[in-house]
Amino acid sequence: MRGYSAWALLRGGLGGHRHWRPAWRSPEPRKQYDVIIIGGGGHGLATAYYLAKHHRVSVAVLERAWLGGGNTGRNTTIVRSNYRLPAYQALLEHSLKLWEGLSDELNYNVMFSQRGALFLGHSDSDMTRLAERGDALRCAGIDAELMTREAVAKLVPLLDMSDKARFPIAGGMIQRRGGTARHDAVAWGYARAADALGVDIIQQCEVTGFAISGGRVTGVETSRGAIEADRVGIVVAGNSGHVAGLAGLRLPVESQLLQAFVTEPVKPMIDTVIMSQSVHCYISQSDKGEIVLGGDPDQYPTYSQRGVPMRIEEVAGQAIGLVPALSKLRMLRSWAGTTDMTCDGGPIIDETPIANLHINGGWCYGGFKATCGSGWVFAEQLATGDVHPLARPFSLDRFATGAMQDEAAVGPMPNHR
Amino acid sequence: MLLINCPLCGPRAQAEFNFERPVETIIGVDVPTAELVERLYTRTNARGPSAELWRHARGCRAWLRIERHTVTHVIASVAVWEPQS
Incomplete structure (x- = not known):
């Protein structure tokens, strides 16, 4: 792999930029691999990269369409680790530490920008909950800072701090190490680095069935023929129910949509990520200048x-209620991604009841921030067959045993999150 | 947005309705624990036809059984919910 650098860019520029090569190969699938990863999104490609880097195994990534064309390219790009429950804190903080070194690690600029992830509080009870969460985070060694109303107003001057505000602001809590990343670059960066380590990335290759004998998976059927493997990992969040269904499995997952929206690009006006303890609307500004908005699932x-x-109406109304200046902007685009909504809001990272068939999915609407950590733990799982300690709380059987990881504390309904 | 033909009110926008749960996850009062866990927490989650319990929450408030395709959004039937159905 040719390294990307300022020097290489300068040298290439002198030669008329004729030095560019495809960032990864497009190989024909072989008959057999040690590990097959189904799904060429961020999580699948991260898994492939860490597998190839840390373990001596042959790996193929099978993607039905194109890399990063699902939820990896449809999210609102927010990265943070300030969750309340210890299992999420441990996995997402591990992930955040990987984010902090990711551009160097991959020799690919993922434009990770630690501009801060701010949660607004709108009432005394919001502030109590934020303080409680902040205390829990700091006890876990994760940064959290409670902010007064005045500090919030100074950080985001465009917030409606007036007496008549639709959503009065009492204060906030910020994770300064949180921020955003360029989501396509994450998929492409992991793909390029994994390819350089020998991973076969095969696009336009849909898995249509599994080869199972004696309760063990031995390979997959695809639109490009049968491929054998010692272990198979399903990393297709949004379509986990469908792909697991091909192996006869039913999951605690409901597929629902999450939408995102961008406005026309404007000069810098919001230089942090705005979220809220009570209003389900999140606002940030992309490097292109678009205001990126998201809200509740459908x-x-x-x-x-x-x-x-x-x-669209609901999210726009909430965003304008928080930042009235947004009412002047035109919305350019809206789109939706299919998300795996689970019965407790947590992911599923486990071996399925079919031996050697593993699954990493159920990320609900919060998978992007976990991309690196998810790939890290799932790579170890696919290499060794044992679930990584950070992923063990997210087992498939926790719904039967009652060990739910219900961050939102709303019970066993995927559509009430 | 779905246009749902409520048997009691006529065609109304999806905004008036709440999705509640797939029919397959509705449980009786005295089911054994294993069946309760299976039905409460797992879903067929078909990419295709799906039978669901909805409520016309911002309308007549009736509970409805809707048969619907989860990719094309074509609604095959809407009926007032009857527990034995």
Whole structure:
């Protein structure tokens, strides 16, 4: 792999930029691999990269369409680790530490920007909950800072701090190490680095079935023929229910849509990530200048990737309520991604009841921030067959045993998150 | 957005309705624990036809059984929910 650098760019520029090569190969699938990863999104490609880097195994990534074309390219790019429950804190903080070195690690600029992830509090009870979460985070060694109303107003001057504000602001809590990253670059960076380590990335290759004998998976059927493997990992969040269904499995997952929206690009006006303890609307500004908005899921099962218009109205109303200046902007685009909504809001990282068939999915609407950590733990799982300690709380059987990881504390309903 | 033909009110926008749960996850009062866990927590989650319990929450408030395709969004039937159905 030729390294990317300022020097290489300068040298290439002198030669008329004719030095560019494809960032990864497009090989024909072999008959057999040690490990097959189904799904060429961020999580699957990260898994492939860490597998190839840390373990001596042959790996193929099978992608039905194109790399990063699912939820990796549809999220609102927010990265943070300030969750309340210890299992999420441990996994997401491990992930955040990997994010901090990712561009160097991959020799690919993922544009990770630690601009801070701010949660607004709108009432005394919001502030109590934020303080409680902040204390828990600091006890776990994760940065959290409670902010007064005045400090919030100084950090984001465009917030409506008036007496008549639709969402009065009492204060906030910020994780300064949180921020955003360029989501496509994450997929491409991991793909390029994994390819350089010998991983075969095979696009336009849909898995249509599993070869299972004696309760063990021995390979997959695909639109490009059968491929054998010692272990198979399903990393297709959004379509986990469908792909697991090909192996006869049913999951605690409902596929629902999450929408995102961008406005026309404007000069810098919001230089942090704004979220809220009570209003489900999140706001940031991309490097291109677009205001990126997201909100609640569509809350009914669908694989259509077509969002309901009422959510656009709701998110726009909330965003304008928080930052009135946004009312002047035109919305450019909206889109939807299909997310795996689980029965407790947590991911599923486990071996399935079919031996050697592993799954990493169920990331609900919060998978992007976990990309690096998820790949890290799943790589070890696919290499050794044992679930990594950081992933053990997210087992498939926790719904039967009652060891739920319910961050939102809303019970066993995927559509009430 | 879905246009749902409520048997009591006529065609109304999805905004008036709440999705509640897939029909397969509705449980009886005295089911054994294993069946309860299986039905409460797992889903077929089909990429295709799906039978679901909805409520016309911002309308007549009736509970409805809707048969719907999860990719094309075509609604095959809407009926007032009857527990024995």
